Amino acid sequence: MIGRAAAATSDALRNEGARSAAIEPTPTESLVSLEGVWRHWGRGRNRWAVLRDINLQVAAGTAICVSGGNGAGKTTLLRIATGILSPDTGRVSIDGITPDGNWRQYHQRIGYLSAGDRGLYARLSARAHLDYWAKVAFMPRADRRPAAEEALVRFGLSQLANRRADRLSQGQRQRLRLALSFVHRPSVLFLDEPRNSLDSDGLEILMGAVGELFARGGSVIWCSPLGEEQPMMFDRRLRIEDGTLVPA
Amino acid sequence: MTVASYYLGAMLATVKRDAVIFVSYRFRFAGQAVAMLFTLAMFFYISKLVRPDAVGPHSHYYAFAVVGIVIMAVLTSALSTSQVVRMELMQGNFERILISPMGPVGGVVAVAAFPILYSIFFASAMLTLAVGIFGIPVHTLGIPLALVVAALAAVAFACIGFLFVAALLAFKSASGATWVIAGLSLLGGAYFPVRLFPGWIRWTSEVQPFTPSVDLLRHLLVGTKTVQPVWAELIKLGAFTAALIPLSIGLLWLAVGWSRRRGTITEY
Numbered sequence: 001m002i003g004r005a006a007a008a009t010s011d012a013l014r015n016e017g018a019r020s021a022a023i024e025p026t027p028t029e030s031l032v033s034l035e036g037v038w039r040h041w042g043r044g045r046n047r048w049a050v051l052r053d054i055n056l057q058v059a060a061g062t063a064i065c066v067s068g069g070n071g072a073g074k075t076t077l078l079r080i081a082t083g084i085l086s087p088d089t090g091r092v093s094i095d096g097i098t099p100d101g102n103w104r105q106y107h108q109r110i111g112y113l114s115a116g117d118r119g120l121y122a123r124l125s126a127r128a129h130l131d132y133w134a135k136v137a138f139m140p141r142a143d144r145r146p147a148a149e150e151a152l153v154r155f156g157l158s159q160l161a162n163r164r165a166d167r168l169s170q171g172q173r174q175r176l177r178l179a180l181s182f183v184h185r186p187s188v189l190f191l192d193e194p195r196n197s198l199d200s201d202g203l204e205i206l207m208g209a210v211g212e213l214f215a216r217g218g219s220v221i222w223c224s225p226l227g228e229e230q231p232m233m234f235d236r237r238l239r240i241e242d243g244t245l246v247p248a
Numbered sequence: 249m250t251v252a253s254y255y256l257g258a259m260l261a262t263v264k265r266d267a268v269i270f271v272s273y274r275f276r277f278a279g280q281a282v283a284m285l286f287t288l289a290m291f292f293y294i295s296k297l298v299r300p301d302a303v304g305p306h307s308h309y310y311a312f313a314v315v316g317i318v319i320m321a322v323l324t325s326a327l328s329t330s331q332v333v334r335m336e337l338m339q340g341n342f343e344r345i346l347i348s349p350m351g352p353v354g355g356v357v358a359v360a361a362f363p364i365l366y367s368i369f370f371a372s373a374m375l376t377l378a379v380g381i382f383g384i385p386v387h388t389l390g391i392p393l394a395l396v397v398a399a400l401a402a403v404a405f406a407c408i409g410f411l412f413v414a415a416l417l418a419f420k421s422a423s424g425a426t427w428v429i430a431g432l433s434l435l436g437g438a439y440f441p442v443r444l445f446p447g448w449i450r451w452t453s454e455v456q457p458f459t460p461s462v463d464l465l466r467h468l469l470v471g472t473k474t475v476q477p478v479w480a481e482l483i484k485l486g487a488f489t490a491a492l493i494p495l496s497i498g499l500l501w502l503a504v505g506w507s508r509r510r511g512t513i514t515e516y
Binding site: 039041076079082083084085086088103104105107108110112114116118119120121122123124128131132133135136137138140141164180 | 249251254257258260261262264265268269272273339340341343344345346347348349350351505508509511513514
């Protein structure tokens with residue numbers, strides 16, 4: 001198990017006995033804020049609430065783990081947090097910025113790893129993916145190439161830099177997907193089942209990258225299926241149960 | 249760097265990405281070039297069957313048809329943007345576009361750019377081949393203005409393509425693109441003059457941007473007479489383009505917002 005710096009774990013976050021302590025704002029200023037988020041799926045009689053009144057404040061430099069069974073609403077929660085989906089009611093913000101208020105600034109601050117193994121262009125090399133994403137993520141020109149090279153090194157892809165995505169193994173593809181989530185140096189990272197296909201080396205690399213994110217004051221919301229062993233110490237562990245967040 | 253330069257950089261990066269992917273299929277261009285030659289040759293011989301009283305001598309009809317064919321290539325490419333976006337959705341790449349600072353609308357414009365630019369290149373190559381091999385007479389003096397008309401037409405067609413992307417995002421279906429392409433090629437006069445139509449249907453050639461585009465390009469490149477004065481055709485094309493840009497972008501925004509609220513934006 002790879003632990004993150006103990007100093008980053010605040011006293012308030014250790015006290016996870018009460019449900020309210022787990023989901024209410026931390027004493028430090030929140031970087032990520034979800035307030036009163038409701039989301040339903042289906043229509044008419046088949047309509048059900050997948051997320052019910054979610055309130056979550058994530059302070060800078062902290063890590064939250066959200067677990068849940070299959071279909072509990074983890075991916076929906078992350079999609080709402082990233083602005084991909086709108087909540088039925090409620091508000092999501094990062095640094096006080098909402099996705100609809102300022103799309104560009106909101107999305108310059110976030111990195112997102114979707115669940116599964118999609119989101120790569122089969123015939124693009126690992127380096128081409130990173131160069132492309134650095135531009136699409138609006139990185140300053142001078143930072144793009146160094147950031148892409150750094151991501152190749154950090155995620156152990158240097159030897160595979162010119163290999164097409166469809167010629168990478170599943171684990172290597174996952175490393176590339178992770179590198180794409182980190183390359184533009186986001187301040188908040190949303191990871192949906194990031195352990196997918198990663199071997200122990202890959203996991204160690206991921207922990208190193210997360211550690212660097214903490215070092216510059218970033219935050220992580222990490223979603224994983226129920227029962228999955230966690231590779232790091234989280235400031236809070238939550239579980240989605242019947243659409244609500246409860247301490248895990 | 250200004251915000252605009254970031255958007256432009258992201259769009260150019262997307263064009264480069266699509267160009268790299270296109271070139272990675274080594275025989276794709278060769279296959280298209282062969283198909284292009286066959287099409288040009290087929291119309292060359294079909295034009296020999298055309299009655300002179302309809303559109304003039306067969307060489308006139310051939311030049312007339314070639315301009316129609318090349319602009320159809322651009323139209324088809326522009327209206328196929330919804331298929332490109334569907335592919336992005338299926339591969340999970342649209343989700344990545346959604347979380348980019350460029351945003352979904354900027355992303356759709358970006359993914360439309362390479363196919364349209366490539367179709368303009370392809371159309372120019374086709375025209376050059378038709379001149380070089382089949383000897384159609386091109387008015388070189390008309391080329392600069394023809395490029396302006398082609399750019400206006402490409403933007404107008406791209407906007408029609410965005411309407412189909414809006415339909416795709418909102419309803420998960422944009423199956424109308426195929427019949428719109430066929431309909432515009434028929435009603436817009438891609439292969440024959442619209443004056444051959446009976447009067448009751450001729451109005452349809454007046455209410456879309458394809459007719460003034462193809463009419464102007466024919467006039468500028470091969471000297472065919474326009475249906476209306478050149479200035480009127482230019483104003484008409486400009487007006488269609490000016491109206492279609494805000495309409496298509498606005499509907500695209502609405503479709504993105506609606507499908508984000510419904511939760512269907514990543515579905516396909």
